[in-house]
Amino acid sequence: MRETDVLGEEAVTPSAVPAASVAADDASARGLPRFWPILLLGAAVVPGGVIFAAGRWADAPALQAWRTVCLAVTVQALPFLLLGTALSGAINAFVPARVFSRVLPKRPVLAVPVAGVAGVVLPGCECASVPVANSLINRGVTPAAAFAFLLSAPAVNPVVLTATAIAFPGKPAMVLARLLASLATAAVMGWLWLFLGREKWLRPTVRHTGHQPGHNRWTEFRRGFQHDFLHAGGFLVLGAMAAATFNVTVPRTVLDTFSGSPWLSVLFLAALAVLLAVCSEADAFVAASLTGFSPLARLTFMVVGPMVDLKLIALQTGTFGRAFAVRFSTATMVVAVLCSALVGGFLL
Amino acid sequence: MRRPLQVALLVLSGLGLLHASLFTDLFLRYVKEGMRPLLIASGAVLLVLGVAEAWASRPDAGTAHAPHDGHGHAPHDGHGNASRHAVHGHDHGSVPRVAWLLLLPALSLLFYAPPALGAYTASREAPRAVDRQSHFDPLPATSPLPMTLTDFTRRVQQDREQAIRGRTVLLTGFVTPEKGRDTWYLTRIILSCCAADAQSVKVRIYGTPAPAADTWVSVTGTWHPGGTLGTTSAQAAMDAREIKKIPRPINGYTDDLPLVPTR
Numbered sequence: 001m002r003e004t005d006v007l008g009e010e011a012v013t014p015s016a017v018p019a020a021s022v023a024a025d026d027a028s029a030r031g032l033p034r035f036w037p038i039l040l041l042g043a044a045v046v047p048g049g050v051i052f053a054a055g056r057w058a059d060a061p062a063l064q065a066w067r068t069v070c071l072a073v074t075v076q077a078l079p080f081l082l083l084g085t086a087l088s089g090a091i092n093a094f095v096p097a098r099v100f101s102r103v104l105p106k107r108p109v110l111a112v113p114v115a116g117v118a119g120v121v122l123p124g125c126e127c128a129s130v131p132v133a134n135s136l137i138n139r140g141v142t143p144a145a146a147f148a149f150l151l152s153a154p155a156v157n158p159v160v161l162t163a164t165a166i167a168f169p170g171k172p173a174m175v176l177a178r179l180l181a182s183l184a185t186a187a188v189m190g191w192l193w194l195f196l197g198r199e200k201w202l203r204p205t206v207r208h209t210g211h212q213p214g215h216n217r218w219t220e221f222r223r224g225f226q227h228d229f230l231h232a233g234g235f236l237v238l239g240a241m242a243a244a245t246f247n248v249t250v251p252r253t254v255l256d257t258f259s260g261s262p263w264l265s266v267l268f269l270a271a272l273a274v275l276l277a278v279c280s281e282a283d284a285f286v287a288a289s290l291t292g293f294s295p296l297a298r299l300t301f302m303v304v305g306p307m308v309d310l311k312l313i314a315l316q317t318g319t320f321g322r323a324f325a326v327r328f329s330t331a332t333m334v335v336a337v338l339c340s341a342l343v344g345g346f347l348l
Numbered sequence: 349m350r351r352p353l354q355v356a357l358l359v360l361s362g363l364g365l366l367h368a369s370l371f372t373d374l375f376l377r378y379v380k381e382g383m384r385p386l387l388i389a390s391g392a393v394l395l396v397l398g399v400a401e402a403w404a405s406r407p408d409a410g411t412a413h414a415p416h417d418g419h420g421h422a423p424h425d426g427h428g429n430a431s432r433h434a435v436h437g438h439d440h441g442s443v444p445r446v447a448w449l450l451l452l453p454a455l456s457l458l459f460y461a462p463p464a465l466g467a468y469t470a471s472r473e474a475p476r477a478v479d480r481q482s483h484f485d486p487l488p489a490t491s492p493l494p495m496t497l498t499d500f501t502r503r504v505q506q507d508r509e510q511a512i513r514g515r516t517v518l519l520t521g522f523v524t525p526e527k528g529r530d531t532w533y534l535t536r537i538i539l540s541c542c543a544a545d546a547q548s549v550k551v552r553i554y555g556t557p558a559p560a561a562d563t564w565v566s567v568t569g570t571w572h573p574g575g576t577l578g579t580t581s582a583q584a585a586m587d588a589r590e591i592k593k594i595p596r597p598i599n600g601y602t603d604d605l606p607l608v609p610t611r
Contacts, residue, residue: 285540
């Protein structure tokens with residue numbers, strides 16, 4: 001039995017580790033000016049590598065579990081990422097900018113909540129919303145409104161709310177609280193961006209004109225779709241690796257030690273939502289299973305999860321740039337915890 | 349990233365998804381059954397994208413696609429991005445190198461798919477809470493009585509009528525050894541969405557040495573007394589009378605009723 005385990009590990013080496021290190025070597029050899037992707041890659045791969053090394057003499061199944069979870073997150077998210085990038089490609093190529101200026105209120109302050117509520121129409125998980133929000137900005141939608149959409153879409157769409165209702169049978173207050181807290185967070189973040197946000201935090205490439213006269217729209221759609229998918233897909237895999245690392249290294253039993261103190265448990269579940277990176281369509285079931293925690297803490301888990309998590313941070317870094325992702329995720333985290341505490345305090 | 353590489357990435361990712369969902373049942377190790385149509389569709393779309401890219405960039409396509417290069421149709425290589433173009437070349441396909449990472453899941457699915465979660469994961473997680481049930485129907489008279497692990501746990505911990513007392517039941521699941529004890533857990537792992545949110549249901553088995561970890565077995569036996577039956581003080585445990593190895597079910601992440609072995 002030991003023999004086969006060891007053999008299993010050896011066979012892992014070629015597929016998992018070198019490909020990543022080759023990418024890193026490649027990047028550094030060319031003297032890439034921004035070295036953050038390597039750091040991010042390191043953050044994702046090094047813990048996995050440590051598990052791998054530890055597994056050599058102790059726990060080969062740890063690596064197996066890591067690979068399974070990593071692949072599971074990727075496979076689960078890929079269809080939604082494809083949907084999101086196809087939609088963003090289509091918006092870019094087919095939808096004239098005037099459509100958005102007609103639909104959204106002229107004043108950005110009003111456009112923010114409208115865009116937040118519009119998140120209801122995008123059924124899917126958070127991976128789909130990043131490219132869509134990006135293409136909205138490209139088409140002239142004010143970034144504040146696009147960010148409100150980005151935050152609310154994965155949390156308030158019918159699929160997710162239905163899942164929440166199923167996961168918490170007989171507690172409609174939980175569904176309502178999730179809806180309200182998510183919308184509130186999205187709107188507050190949109191307004192925050194309006195008043196405090198700096199255009200320079202966004203990667204300068206976000207300005208783009210969409211359809212070019214004289215070009216074939218279908219070709220534009222296909223190439224935009226393809227580019228966005230390859231781009232975001234790489235970051236998705238990176239995020240999945242990081243999430244799998246925490247998933248495997250931190251056993252669920254550790255959680256119970258934090259469930260005693262009400263405030264600590266809220267903060268702890270908020271942090272857990274970031275680290276676990278569970279898809280927003282499933283996080284209600286995970287929240288329901290955290291039985292030792294107060295309803296308020298579980299609400300926070302479900303509000304923070306779709307807005308800030310490891311794979312989202314990776315996707316946002318790739319799409320909007322690191323300066324943006326760091327500030328935006330931190331602020332969102334704080335606002336989401338406050339909003340859930342407020343809404344949950346009244347409703348639960 | 350050169351265009352042929354993009355073609356290769358797209359085609360491999362598409363093939364990987366199709367291989368896992370259309371031609372085999374590999375995807376059941378990672379996600380739920382309902383994802384199948386979405387995965388097949390995604391695989392097909394990726395394959396079509398790859399083929400379209402290959403067709404558009406074939407050598408004799410000549411000027412057909414030339415105007416598209418350098419202008420950029422996707423946000424990330426817009427005109428204000430001269431520095432990145434300088435680094436990555438002017439080709440439209442200035443996809444960052446992070447896209448290489450997509451090779452890992454693609455190749456992993458095609459050639460070296462990791463196994464479904466098993467004893468390792470189950471041994472590190474507290475068993476999931478069983479939902480409350482207030483009304484229990486009388487148990488059928490069959491003996492041994494096939495039950496799911498969830499149902500067994502519920503009967504032991506919630507049924508005030510204690511209908512389970514003295515009954516011979518048949519449970520199936522995989523083996524999770526317990527370190528330093530001569531008991532082991534009969535286990536099922538249940539997903540709500542994908543393997544990242546796996547939760548386990550466990551029943552402790554007394555009376556036989558543990559088979560190898562991750563072996564699928566059916567166990568016949570009776571409730572192992574401990575605590576008060578019908579309350580949460582009762583232990584979800586069983587005295588095993590007979591153990592049989594069974595093949596792993598196609599979809600292992602469920603807590604289904606055991607098919608009664610007729611052999």
